Amino acid sequence: MSEILIVAEHANGKLNPSTAKCVTAASKISGAKIAVAVFAASGAAVAAEAARLAGVNKVITVDHAANEHALAAVIAPQVAALAAPYSHVFGPSTTFGKDLMPRIAAILDAPQLSDVMAIESATRFVRPIYASNAIITVEVEAGAKIVATVRTASFEAAATGGNAAPIEAGNVDVELPKHTRFVGLAAAKSDRPDLQTAARVISGGRALGSADAFKIIYSLAEKLGAGVGASRAAVDAGYAPNDMQVGQTGKIIAPELYIAIGISGAIQHLTGIKDARTIVAINKDSEAPIFEVADIGLVGDLFSIVPELEKQIAAGK
Amino acid sequence: MKKILVGIKRVVDYNVRVRVKPDGSGVMLDGVKMSINPFDEIALEEALRIKERGEAEEVVVVTMGAADCQQQLRTALAMGADRAIHIESNDPIEPLTGAHILQKLVEREQPFLVILGKQSIDGDNNQTGQMLAQLWNRPQATFASKVELSAKAAKVTREVDAGLETIEVDLPAVITTDLRLNEPRYVKLPDIMKAKKKPLETLPVADLGVELKTRVKILKTEPPAARQKGKMVKDVSELVAALRQKGLV
Numbered sequence: 001m002s003e004i005l006i007v008a009e010h011a012n013g014k015l016n017p018s019t020a021k022c023v024t025a026a027s028k029i030s031g032a033k034i035a036v037a038v039f040a041a042s043g044a045a046v047a048a049e050a051a052r053l054a055g056v057n058k059v060i061t062v063d064h065a066a067n068e069h070a071l072a073a074v075i076a077p078q079v080a081a082l083a084a085p086y087s088h089v090f091g092p093s094t095t096f097g098k099d100l101m102p103r104i105a106a107i108l109d110a111p112q113l114s115d116v117m118a119i120e121s122a123t124r125f126v127r128p129i130y131a132s133n134a135i136i137t138v139e140v141e142a143g144a145k146i147v148a149t150v151r152t153a154s155f156e157a158a159a160t161g162g163n164a165a166p167i168e169a170g171n172v173d174v175e176l177p178k179h180t181r182f183v184g185l186a187a188a189k190s191d192r193p194d195l196q197t198a199a200r201v202i203s204g205g206r207a208l209g210s211a212d213a214f215k216i217i218y219s220l221a222e223k224l225g226a227g228v229g230a231s232r233a234a235v236d237a238g239y240a241p242n243d244m245q246v247g248q249t250g251k252i253i254a255p256e257l258y259i260a261i262g263i264s265g266a267i268q269h270l271t272g273i274k275d276a277r278t279i280v281a282i283n284k285d286s287e288a289p290i291f292e293v294a295d296i297g298l299v300g301d302l303f304s305i306v307p308e309l310e311k312q313i314a315a316g317k
Numbered sequence: 318m319k320k321i322l323v324g325i326k327r328v329v330d331y332n333v334r335v336r337v338k339p340d341g342s343g344v345m346l347d348g349v350k351m352s353i354n355p356f357d358e359i360a361l362e363e364a365l366r367i368k369e370r371g372e373a374e375e376v377v378v379v380t381m382g383a384a385d386c387q388q389q390l391r392t393a394l395a396m397g398a399d400r401a402i403h404i405e406s407n408d409p410i411e412p413l414t415g416a417h418i419l420q421k422l423v424e425r426e427q428p429f430l431v432i433l434g435k436q437s438i439d440g441d442n443n444q445t446g447q448m449l450a451q452l453w454n455r456p457q458a459t460f461a462s463k464v465e466l467s468a469k470a471a472k473v474t475r476e477v478d479a480g481l482e483t484i485e486v487d488l489p490a491v492i493t494t495d496l497r498l499n500e501p502r503y504v505k506l507p508d509i510m511k512a513k514k515k516p517l518e519t520l521p522v523a524d525l526g527v528e529l530k531t532r533v534k535i536l537k538t539e540p541p542a543a544r545q546k547g548k549m550v551k552d553v554s555e556l557v558a559a560l561r562q563k564g565l566v
Binding site for chain 2: 185305
């Protein structure tokens with residue numbers, strides 16, 4: 001019997017959609033019993049949200065002033081303290097989970113599987129290596145606890161609303177380190193849909209040439225209700241902030257529609273969009289590798305194509 | 318002596334298109350260009366800059382693997398590391414084992430800072446730095462894009478999904494690097510000559526008293542599902558028509 005503990009990701013009193021994806025991943029293990037743990041200063045609202053997710057058997061809240069900000073060194077020992085009855089501990093493969101889960105694995109002396117994209121059994125998992133240029137199926141030795149991060153683009157979010165799992169307060173009696181302090185978060189304020197969950201995403205690349213030129217991307221995105229991404233080259237050049245980077249070391253996304261504008265399509269970028277349903281590429285170089293993976297390609301000058309595209313889409317509504 | 322320990326890994330070069338062997342037993346590595354993992358190069362560059370600012374006295378670079386990874390240690394010495402340690406092992410090392418090995422070196426070297434790449438571009442695990450920090454019972458600042466040191470702490474800006482987070486960690490600590498922390502320097506020829514005279518110590522992994530465990534077995538390696546090459550449209554009207562047909566706009 002597999003007992004799976006999922007560490008909830010949340011901010012500002014709201015559950016991050018990555019947690020619902022972890023629940024779906026966990027439910028791929030037959031007969032799995034799933035608990036979601038919420039570490040927060042005051043986690044009641046987040047716990048209530050988690051309890052509504054289909055497949056969740058139990059929600060555990062651990063309220064502590066030290067959990068105000070998700071500091072890996074502070075949360076890891078608390079997760080480990082809860083982990084004894086569980087065979088698996090899952091977290092999302094977001095920067096939250098990537099930061100936290102290896103610390104938990106180290107305390108539990110457990111192997112970690114990063115970026116799990118499919119689950120074949122309680123001990124057999126599929127994950128990408130080499131920027132997704134190779135996919136490996138791995139078997140974890142029997143008897144070991146398994147820690148994993150879940151590639152959120154590979155799983156649908158668990159349904160919400162049809163469940164009312166019991167919520168209990170977790171009993172965690174561990175000393176918390178004081179060596180790490182939160183100073184601040186500079187988050188871009190935007191009304192656009194979140195890049196990682198948006199159904200449509202428009203990304204700009206180096207060919208935009210400036211941060212100012214990115215305005216045509218934002219404008220088109222607004223018309224389409226799309227999230228906005230960027231290639232590494234565009235972020236490195238300062239045209240777009242780091243939280244917009246899509247690719248091997250940025251965000252891995254799976255929108256219904258992905259429009260790559262002025263992006264050549266380095267393998268590291270393609271890794272981030274492989275699960276997109278439809279990829280559209282607009283680039284002036286007809287030899288650009290992005291056209292090898294695009295469902296629809298258009299060769300030409302983005303500075304004339306993008307405004308025209310926006311105009312025609314608006315006209316058709 | 319104020320030391321910084323930097324871990325590096327020999328990996329397939331960033332620009333190589335990796336291919337899976339037809340029999341599914343792994344990826345093709347014969348004759349492929351190998352380099353220092355790009356994130357580790359950034360880690361070394363950061364350590365060198367800290368030393369050049371007078372905030373550290375020695376930069377020690379360490380790697381694990383077979384004899385050929387000494388090439389990457391020599392490159393690191395040419396970049397400016399003061400000495401190198403090669404933990405010799407012909408067997409693959411899982412991240413948690415690697416963290417245990419680094420912890421042994423930390424006990425021996427007593428660095429005030431350990432800087433590692435956030436992930437290697439072969440295994441894409443993103444685990445070792447965090448695991449080391451936990452085993453060492455010290456703070457971590459992962460995915461760093463800016464590092465400011467004071468006498469007893471480091472203020473680190475981190476690239477997170479929501480934007481840029483700043484945390485302060487007491488020293489000693491583990492920092493893992495993100496892409497935009499710095500741009501590593503190029504190695505100059507005279508430095509390559511000088512690097513040949515710098516100390517490079519080889520330690521068999523058995524001497525460190527860390528058990529090499531294989532707890533995750535790779536059953537098969539496959540190429541990713543290929544995307545079909547789609548169609549080209551000649552103008553915006555055709556593009557919009559194609560999107561409408563798919564119900565996407």
